[in-house]
Each structure stands twice: as structure tokens, then as C-alpha cells.
Amino acid sequence: MSETDIEPAKTVDARGSACPGPLMDLIGAVRSAESGAVVRLLSDNERSLTDVPEWVDETDNDLLATEEGDDHHAFYVEKA
Amino acid sequence: MTEQIVVVGGGTGGAVLANDLADRLGPQIDAGEVAVTLVNDGPDHVYKPVWLYVPFGQREPEDGRRRLRELVDDRVTVRVDRVTDIDTDAKQVRYHEAPVPIDYDHLVLATGSTLAPEEIPGLEAGGHNYYSESGAEALREELLSFTEGHVVLSVVGTPHMCPAAPLEFVLMADDWFRQRGLRDDVEITYTYPIMRVHGNEQIAEWARPILDSRDIRIETMFNAESVDPDEGTLTSMEGTTLDYDALVAIPPHTGSDLIADAGLGEGGWVDVDPHTLEATSHEGVYALGDAAAVGVPKAGSAAHYQANVVGQRIASEVRGRTPTATYDGKTLCFVETGMDAATFVEFDYDNPPEPVRPSQQLHWAKLAYNKSYWLTARGLL
Numbered sequence: 001m002s003e004t005d006i007e008p009a010k011t012v013d014a015r016g017s018a019c020p021g022p023l024m025d026l027i028g029a030v031r032s033a034e035s036g037a038v039v040r041l042l043s044d045n046e047r048s049l050t051d052v053p054e055w056v057d058e059t060d061n062d063l064l065a066t067e068e069g070d071d072h073h074a075f076y077v078e079k080a
Numbered sequence: 081m082t083e084q085i086v087v088v089g090g091g092t093g094g095a096v097l098a099n100d101l102a103d104r105l106g107p108q109i110d111a112g113e114v115a116v117t118l119v120n121d122g123p124d125h126v127y128k129p130v131w132l133y134v135p136f137g138q139r140e141p142e143d144g145r146r147r148l149r150e151l152v153d154d155r156v157t158v159r160v161d162r163v164t165d166i167d168t169d170a171k172q173v174r175y176h177e178a179p180v181p182i183d184y185d186h187l188v189l190a191t192g193s194t195l196a197p198e199e200i201p202g203l204e205a206g207g208h209n210y211y212s213e214s215g216a217e218a219l220r221e222e223l224l225s226f227t228e229g230h231v232v233l234s235v236v237g238t239p240h241m242c243p244a245a246p247l248e249f250v251l252m253a254d255d256w257f258r259q260r261g262l263r264d265d266v267e268i269t270y271t272y273p274i275m276r277v278h279g280n281e282q283i284a285e286w287a288r289p290i291l292d293s294r295d296i297r298i299e300t301m302f303n304a305e306s307v308d309p310d311e312g313t314l315t316s317m318e319g320t321t322l323d324y325d326a327l328v329a330i331p332p333h334t335g336s337d338l339i340a341d342a343g344l345g346e347g348g349w350v351d352v353d354p355h356t357l358e359a360t361s362h363e364g365v366y367a368l369g370d371a372a373a374v375g376v377p378k379a380g381s382a383a384h385y386q387a388n389v390v391g392q393r394i395a396s397e398v399r400g401r402t403p404t405a406t407y408d409g410k411t412l413c414f415v416e417t418g419m420d421a422a423t424f425v426e427f428d429y430d431n432p433p434e435p436v437r438p439s440q441q442l443h444w445a446k447l448a449y450n451k452s453y454w455l456t457a458r459g460l461l
Contacts, residue, residue, distance in 0.1 A: 010346065016354055016409055016429035017375025020243040020279025025375070027273050027303065028238040031332075032347060047281055054275055058301050058318060 004065040006076045008040035009033060015044045015072050023051045026077065030061060033079045038064065044072040052077070083114045083398055084183060086173055088163050088338075089190035090120030090148045092127070092457065093369030093383035097188060099459030100391030102153035105398060109155045114398055117157045118148070119175070125151050126213075127453050129380065132245055134216035135223050136256050136419070141213040151457045166342040168362040186364055186394050189350055190387075191336035193241050193370040193378055199332040200236055206309030207234075207329035210249065211241060222326055223253075228265035229325030234314060235272050236304040237332035238279075241370065241378045244425075246270065246330055247278065247287050248416040254294045255418035268295075269322065271302035271314075283425070286435040290417060304329070333378070335371055349373035354429070355406040357390055366390045374409070375429070381412040384456055414446035422446045 012029045014022035022043035029039045041052065049068070052075045056063040060080035067074040085101060087094045098118040108114040130144030149158050165174040165181070172181035195211055197203040208222055209215040231253060235246045250270045257263040270277065270291060276284035277291060277298060291298055303317040307327065315321045335348020344359050345351040350367035351360045354374040359365040367373075368390050369383030376382045386407050393403035409429030416422045422443040425433035436442070455461035 013373075014375050018280060018409070018427045018429070018432050019283065019377050019411065019425075020238070021281070022375075023274050024238045024243075024279035031238075031303070051274070055301075058275070 009037035011040040013042045022048050030079050038078045041075040083185045085116045085186045086184040087118045087188045090125050091192045092380040093387050094190035095125050095457045096384050096387035097391050098152050098156045102155045104395040119159045121162045123160050131210050131216040135210050135219040189367040189371050190369050191371045193333040195331045196334045197331035202307030202309055206307040207327040230267045231326045232269045232324040233328045234304050235330045240330045240333050243377045244413055244415040250296050251417050269297040271299040273303045275300050282432050376409050376411050385410045
């Protein structure tokens with residue numbers, strides 16, 4: 001896992017989340033975040049590696065960094 | 081000194097837990113060594129899954145209401161009051177109707193979800209929902225007079241109660257309009273915030289072909305931002321605008337202000353260890369059901385299973401033993417796929433849901449469970 005020094009305003013721990021899943025948890029957190037705030041998503045769902053970038057691409061938000069790990073991944077999303 | 085256990089919230093999680101504790105700690109309660117208080121802001125326990133059937137005239141809101149006092153063991157003190165403040169350092173709660181704070185030894189927060197349609201401009205005036213008694217009744221009146229036009233079901237809030245219910249609603253509405261000979265004149269659209277029709281991949285893959293086969297239009301990547309009730313339009317953050325004649329929305333949800341005020345978690349959801357359900361920021365506090373921020377649905381079955389875990393853990397603590405019971409994320413849902421068929425999913429933290437083939441038997445099973453739910457609330461099923 002490549003470490004980042006980004007300080008998130010909020011962390012969403014969606015490890016183990018099956019339903020409705022990590023991406024839905026992330027969207028809820030981003031919706032309620034302030035503009036410019038960074039939300040960190042922790043997910044152990046491999047699908048998040050494609051889901052999160054795909055969703056971010058469709059929005060004005062930015063995916064600042066992705067940390068891929070053996071147990072889980074971390075995604076840093078900055079709200080537009 | 082009597083050891084005080086306070087459970088805040090008399091929904092599924094709170095009621096099941098109160099009965100579980102009465103069962104496990106009956107002799108200690110009878111001896112005056114332990115007291116269990118269940119606090120609820122009203123006298124009734126409400127079983128929310130009934131509301132899905134109200135718009136279609138199949139159930140009435142009162143079918144989902146019972147007096148909490150009748151459901152809970154007599155050894156539990158049911159207090160109809162509101163908790164206005166939690167002091168986790170002093171281990172005290174303050175009630176609206178009490179002059180001084182009350183000490184607790186064990187606190188459980190089962191405060192549930194609250195609808196917050198006001199977060200989306202125009203939604204309160206322009207949108208219906210079936211996530212409240214009054215909403216379900218108003219939607220029933222709308223559907224009874226609806227003979228042609230465009231019904232839009234939009235999942236706006238996330239997280240929200242019962243993640244399967246939006247799919248259930250459009251599949252039931254499709255069937256209901258067909259049975260009434262109106263479907264050719266009624267268009268149905270389902271919107272969802274991400275690129276699939278459900279957040280869970282397996283459920284999305286299962287549901288997509290069913291929606292397609294039923295001519296239910298799909299708008300994915302649709303995060304509703306505003307509603308114009310006068311124009312009958314719903315606009316997303318992504319820039320898509322839909323015209324509607326009837327809007328059925330899953331409104332944004334929030335948890336209890338108590339939780340954020342006490343520093344236990346953001347948005348009214350308590351940050352907990354997903355296995356022990358203990359608050360991560362303070363000792364002696366548990367959360368369960370919708371109030372617990374774990375990666376499982378805000379659903380009654382999850383609250384039910386969590387209540388049994390918390391009950392066992394608190395009973396161990398009362399007895400001076402190390403609590404060992406843990407929650408594995410178990411959730412169980414029946415999912416309606418029409419007016420006379422349903423599927424079933426069961427999953428946990430390690431095993432994803434795998435919907436089975438819909439059948440009439442599973443539909444009956446869901447209806448039968450809804451009828452026998454009161455045994456769950458009583459701690460018997």
C-alpha cells in the first residue's frame with residue numbers, strides 16, 4: 001500500500017459492507033460533506049477499485065489517491 | 081446499588097433487546113440487583129415494513145402499531161419520554177420529563193432513522209414516500225387516483241432504511257397497475273445514485289433483467305438535487321431532469337442529534353466496533369439497528385440479530401465475565417418481486433447475498449413473517 005499524507009475530514013469504514021455497499025456509503029458521506037472536504041473510504045470489496053473511480057468520473061469530485069492493500073483499500077475523494 | 085441498563089429507542093432493536101435482557105437477567109432483576117429501562121418517545125412500537133403495502137391497499141398503518149408496554153416483559157420499565165442529553169463521562173442521561181439526570185451503568189442506543197426530506201429543495205412538497213405512516217397513506221391516495229402518466233421512484237437518500245424496498249416498490253407497482261389494466265398508460269422509472277440498480281453487485285445483477293423484462297425504465301448515476309413541484313420535474317446533480325406525474329422518493333435519512341451532540345458519531349450514527357457493537361469513542365455504550373454505523377442494511381433483521389448479541393454481552397458484563405458474543409453481519413431479507421412473488425437473501429460480513437428464484441411461496445413466507453413479527457418483538461422468534 002502506498003501511503004498518502006492526505007488528511008481526510010471524514011472516514012467511512014465500509015469494510016464488510018455487503019448491502020447496499022461501500023459506494024453507497026461513500027456517496028452519502030460526500031453528499032453531506034463541505035465543498036473541498038476530503039472523504040476517505042475504507043473498503044475490502046474488490047469491486048470498489050472500479051466502482052469508485054467510475055463514480056467519481058461521472059461527478060465533479062476528485063479521486064485524490066487510492067491506496068491498495070492486501071486486506072482493504074483506501075480511497076480519498078475531494079468534494080467539488 | 082442496582083445496576084442500571086438504559087435502552088434508548090423502542091423500535092425492533094430496542095424492544096428485542098429489552099426482552100432479551102429480561103430473559104437473561106430475570107433473577108437479578110427480580111432481586112433488585114439490575115434494572116432495565118426502555119425509553120421511547122411514544123407509547124407505540126412501530127413495525128415499519130408494513131408501510132410498503134399501505135400504498136397498494138393491502139395493509140393499514142395500524143397493522144404496524146402495538147403498545148410497547150404490551151410487547152415488553154413486565155420486568156422492564158417502559159418510560160415514555162425523550163432523552164435530551166447523554167453525558168458519557170458522567171454516565172448519565174437526561175430525560176425531558178425528569179428534573180435531574182439519571183445514572184446508567186450500561187447504555188444502548190437504538191434511536192433509529194429519521195427522514196430528512198427538507199435536505200432536498202422541493203422534495204417535501206413534490207414527493208411522496210412510503211417510509212412513514214402519513215407518507216404511505218398519502219401515496220395510497222395518489223395511486224388510487226392515478227390512471228395514466230409517469231411514476232418516478234427515486235432513491236435520494238443514502239444510507240436509507242431497507243435497501244431492497246425501492247426495488248420492491250417498483251416491481252409491486254408494475255404488477256399492481258398491470259392487474260388493474262392500467263400499465264399501458266403508466267410509465268415507471270427507477271432512479272439510483274450509482275451505475276447499477278442496487279449498491280450490492282449481486283442484487284443489482286439479479287434485479288436488472290427483471291426490471292428490463294417488466295418495462296421499468298432505469299436511470300442510474302442519478303443523485304437527485306432538487307424537485308420542482310410546480311413543473312413536476314426532478315433534477316440530478318449529474319444534470320439530468322426527469323418529468324414526473326407522481327414522484328415516490330426515498331428521502332435522505334439522519335440519525336439522532338443526541339448521538340452527534342454526545343460525540344458518539346456523525347450524522348446521528350454511532351461509530352461502533354462492527355463485531356462487538358460497542359461505541360468506539362466511549363466505554364459502556366452500545367448501539368444497534370439503524371443507529372449503529374456498521375456495513376449492514378438499516379433493516380429489522382440486522383437490528384434483531386444485533387440485539388441478541390448486545391443482550392448477551394451486557395449480561396456477561398453484569399455477571400462480571402468477559403463478553404464473548406459477537407455480531408457477524410448477519411442480515412436476512414425477503415424481497416417482493418410483484419404482488420404475489422418474492423425472493424430471499426441472507427448474508428453477512430464475509431458472504432454476499434445471492435437472491436434465489438422468486439416464488440409465490442417466498443411471498444407467502446414474507447407475509448407470514450410480517451404477521452408473526454410481533455413474536456420477534458416479544459423476543460420469542
